[in-house]
Amino acid sequence: MPEIRIEENGLETAEKLEKELNKSNLGNKEQKIIMQVENLSKTYSQGKILVHALRCACITVRKGELLAIMGPSGSGKSTLLALIGTLEKATDGKVILDGIDLTSVPEKLLPRVRREKIGFIFQHYNLIPTLSALENVELSMRFSRVPKKEREERARKLLEELGLGDRLSHKPSELSGGEQQRVSIARALANKPAVILADEPTGEVDSKTRDSIVRVFKELSEKGQTILVVTHDPEVAKECSRVLRITDGVIKDN
Amino acid sequence: MFDLIIRNIMNRKVRSALTVCGIALGIFAVIVMGAMSENFHQTFERSMSVTSDKIRVFAESGVFGGGLTDEKVSDVLRVAGVKDAYGLLMTTFDEDKMGMTGKQILGVPPEKSSVALYPVELKAGRFLNPGDSYNVVVGSNIKREYQLEIGSKFEIHDKYFTVVGILDYTGSIFDNAVIIPLETAQDLYDVGNSVSYIFAVPDERVDAEVLSKRIELSVKGTSTLSPDELEVQARQSFMIFSVITISSGILAAIIGGLCVMNTMLMSVTERTREFGILKAIGAETRDILLLTLGEASCMGFLGGILGILVGSVAVYIMNAWLANTRIVLFLITPRLLVIAMLFALLIGALSGLYPAYRASKMSPMEALKHA
Numbered sequence: 001m002p003e004i005r006i007e008e009n010g011l012e013t014a015e016k017l018e019k020e021l022n023k024s025n026l027g028n029k030e031q032k033i034i035m036q037v038e039n040l041s042k043t044y045s046q047g048k049i050l051v052h053a054l055r056c057a058c059i060t061v062r063k064g065e066l067l068a069i070m071g072p073s074g075s076g077k078s079t080l081l082a083l084i085g086t087l088e089k090a091t092d093g094k095v096i097l098d099g100i101d102l103t104s105v106p107e108k109l110l111p112r113v114r115r116e117k118i119g120f121i122f123q124h125y126n127l128i129p130t131l132s133a134l135e136n137v138e139l140s141m142r143f144s145r146v147p148k149k150e151r152e153e154r155a156r157k158l159l160e161e162l163g164l165g166d167r168l169s170h171k172p173s174e175l176s177g178g179e180q181q182r183v184s185i186a187r188a189l190a191n192k193p194a195v196i197l198a199d200e201p202t203g204e205v206d207s208k209t210r211d212s213i214v215r216v217f218k219e220l221s222e223k224g225q226t227i228l229v230v231t232h233d234p235e236v237a238k239e240c241s242r243v244l245r246i247t248d249g250v251i252k253d254n
Numbered sequence: 255m256f257d258l259i260i261r262n263i264m265n266r267k268v269r270s271a272l273t274v275c276g277i278a279l280g281i282f283a284v285i286v287m288g289a290m291s292e293n294f295h296q297t298f299e300r301s302m303s304v305t306s307d308k309i310r311v312f313a314e315s316g317v318f319g320g321g322l323t324d325e326k327v328s329d330v331l332r333v334a335g336v337k338d339a340y341g342l343l344m345t346t347f348d349e350d351k352m353g354m355t356g357k358q359i360l361g362v363p364p365e366k367s368s369v370a371l372y373p374v375e376l377k378a379g380r381f382l383n384p385g386d387s388y389n390v391v392v393g394s395n396i397k398r399e400y401q402l403e404i405g406s407k408f409e410i411h412d413k414y415f416t417v418v419g420i421l422d423y424t425g426s427i428f429d430n431a432v433i434i435p436l437e438t439a440q441d442l443y444d445v446g447n448s449v450s451y452i453f454a455v456p457d458e459r460v461d462a463e464v465l466s467k468r469i470e471l472s473v474k475g476t477s478t479l480s481p482d483e484l485e486v487q488a489r490q491s492f493m494i495f496s497v498i499t500i501s502s503g504i505l506a507a508i509i510g511g512l513c514v515m516n517t518m519l520m521s522v523t524e525r526t527r528e529f530g531i532l533k534a535i536g537a538e539t540r541d542i543l544l545l546t547l548g549e550a551s552c553m554g555f556l557g558g559i560l561g562i563l564v565g566s567v568a569v570y571i572m573n574a575w576l577a578n579t580r581i582v583l584f585l586i587t588p589r590l591l592v593i594a595m596l597f598a599l600l601i602g603a604l605s606g607l608y609p610a611y612r613a614s615k616m617s618p619m620e621a622l623k624h625a
Contacts, residue, residue, distance in 0.1 A: 087534060087619040115536025126531045126622070130265045140535040142255070187535065 034194055034226050035061040035084070040093035042079050042249075053079040054249045056093065061195070061228065066221035068240035069230045076249035077230040081197045084228070085118050086110045098194040115144050119188030123200035125180040127172040127187070133159060133179075134168040137186045144191055151190075158186040162216060178209030185216055189225070196220070196227045202236055214239045255541070259548040266521065270553060273517040277557020277598055278564060280503075280510030284594045285565025286572075287503035289584035291496045296585055298492050300426035307372075309466045310479040311339075311452035321475060324447040329473045335460035336469070340366040341449030343439045347410070347432050357396065357430045359410065361439025361449075367391065370453060371421070374428050379404040379419035382435055391419035391433040410434065411442045454478075504597075510557060511601035518550050518609035529613050530621025539614045546610035547603060554602015558595045565594070 037059040043052050054076045061067055069077045082088040084095050086102050095102040097117055105113055120126075127136045137155035146154070159168055162182040172180050181201060188196050198217070202210040214236055217227050221241065229240060237243045245252050263270045311330055313321035322341065330339040343361030362370045364382035371381070371391075382391060390408055392400075397420045402408060406417045410432060421428055440447060456465045466480035479487065522529070529542055569584040576583055 082619050085534070087622070088617075111533065111536050111538045111541075114534065120534050122531075122622070126527070126534075128528060128531065130261060139532070142258075143532075143536045143538065143541055191536070 032063045034063040036096040038094040041091045043091045052249050057251050063226055064221055064224040065226050066240045067228050068237040068243045070237050071246035075246045077246055078199055081199050081230050085197045115191055117194045119193035119196040121184050121188050121198035121201045123203040125184045129172050132169045133183045136183055137190050140190050158189055162186050177205045198229045262549055273514050273553050274557045276513030277510040278560035280507030281558050281561025281594050281598050282565040283506035284503035287499040288590045289569045289586045291499045292587045292590050293585035300424055309454040311454055311476050314475050314477050322449050327452050330452050330454050333469050333472045335457050335465045336454050337457045338455040339452055341452045344450040360431050360433045361436040362433055364435045374424050375422045377420045377422040381419055386435050387438050388415050389418040390415040393421045393429040393431040394423040395429040511605040514550055514605035518606050522609045522613045526621050529616050530618050533618035542614040543610045546613045547606045550606020551602045554598045558598025562594055
């Protein structure tokens with residue numbers, strides 16, 4: 001939980017946004033900007049007290065970036081991810097993803113945005129326990145009304161690429177933590193999203209599994225998949241193309 | 255999506271089975287009570303069709319009040335517009351059972367027996383003829399119960415009668431009727447020349463309602479029931495009976511519905527996180543609604559099928575058991591089956607509505623935080 005503070009910082013300016021863009025250690029200025037977060041804030045009330053979970057966050061992300069978001073517990077990392085992922089509504093600011101202003105998308109269309117533009121990876125995998133690995137990956141494609149044959153093929157291919165070709169019919173309880181997380185990655189990739197949002201994806205796995213997950217992320221990033229990873233783990237951050245540090249709801253170091 | 259619905263039901267086998275049983279029990283009650291009501295309905299409709307062309311004339315004091323004699327029949331016959339009139343004596347066949355079996359002695363003038371019973375047809379033999387005294391025509395249930403054939407001897411009130419006619423099955427009160435000559439009946443039950451009521455047949459061009467009023471005014475000490483009035487009166491009585499029987503069935507089904515709602519609410523609460531995940535990966539509100547409502551409706555459907563099957567078997571067994579006493583109490587009609595099935599589906603869907611609404615309205619973030 002971030003500290004309770006009265007908002008006094010000024011809004012991030014367009015220049016600052018520009019600077020951030022220039023500072024991008026991706027180095028490839030030709031690469032397309034896939035996401036822009038402008039002055040994103042989230043305030044909620046706890047009784048009579050206003051809590052600023054996120055203040056005027058500005059981020060620019062290029063296509064194919066593997067971006068780490070670090071910070072202490074309660075600093076606002078997950079809130080940032082939830083706002084980008086449209087799981088929560090921002091109090092102020094904008095998130096432009098793949099040319100769409102997510103903050104102005106009507107509530108009714110948000111599920112479609114989540115399906116088509118965003119892939120989620122969670123710390124606790126969040127797989128549906130009663131479905132097999134293949135069915136879990138198929139799930140978001142079901143909601144996109146992808147025909148059965150096509151979604152089965154796509155899910156199978158993704159799982160095979162992630163080394164789970166022999167685990168297709170296994171339920172999550174029959175898979176190791178690393179395997180479950182790879183199923184979760186496959187699920188996130190299923191609808192070919194513009195960005196993958198991973199919230200502490202290595203938080204529950206051993207170092208060996210962590211390395212394999214990071215390796216998958218790097219490979220995906222090299223193929224042009226944009227990934228935002230919230231992590232506590234410096235080893236994960238080290239492998240990312242850029243690191244954002246966030247403290248008390250404010251992006252400190254970009 | 256249907257496979258997910260079935261899987262969710264199958265994943266909670268015991269709970270789902272208990273819920274389905276709850277609905278099945280309700281639908282069982284609907285079937286049994288409904289079958290009873292349907293049987294009465296059919297008997298009522300057929301009885302109405304059998305007697306719909308006649309005006310009933312009673313003593314002012316009612317059917318059991320006495321005071322209606324053969325002389326009154328002559329008075330009724332004299333009223334303008336009355337084509338024919340004859341008195342009937344009606345009494346219970348099994349006095350020791352207080353008439354609970356529904357069997358009735360019907361004393362009819364022999365020459366009028368075919369018109370009095372019209373349009374009931376004979377299965378065998380003949381109607382009563384003038385001059386018959388200890389001859390009897392019996393309804394189909396009486397024939398079956400006492401294993402009577404034409405020429406059989408049949409004991410009524412310590413006297414032996416010869417069976418001369420057997421009526422076709424009608425599904426009406428005539429199936430339990432024992433028809434004997436009026437005079438014989440009056441002697442047998444020692445009622446002098448009294449009759450229970452008079453049937454007045456209107457002329458073709460005469461309005462039965464108008465004639466009914468005219469008889470009341472012309473023949474002192476009588477009250478009448480025109481075919482329309484009789485139908486209204488009978489329908490009201492039937493309606494009350496139906497409301498009582500059907501509502502007890504519906505009450506049981508509603509309890510089954512609450513059972514589904516409870517299960518679905520528990521299931522939705524347990525699966526809060528799952529719904530959060532589904533929403534996070536792009537499930538629409540309608541997808542969540544479909545999943546939850548589909549589950550409830552499926553349980554309603556399964557409960558309906560089970561309830562109908564068990565109810566039908568129970569009705570069959572009870573009818574078979576009651577066949578020994580020659581009483582038909584239950585009748586399952588296609589209409590009843592359709593109503594029971596629709597009711598099961600409706601109960602399932604309605605019970606799932608609130609849990610589905612709750613599931614669909616969950617904030618994905620809040621749902622994901624749920625332990």
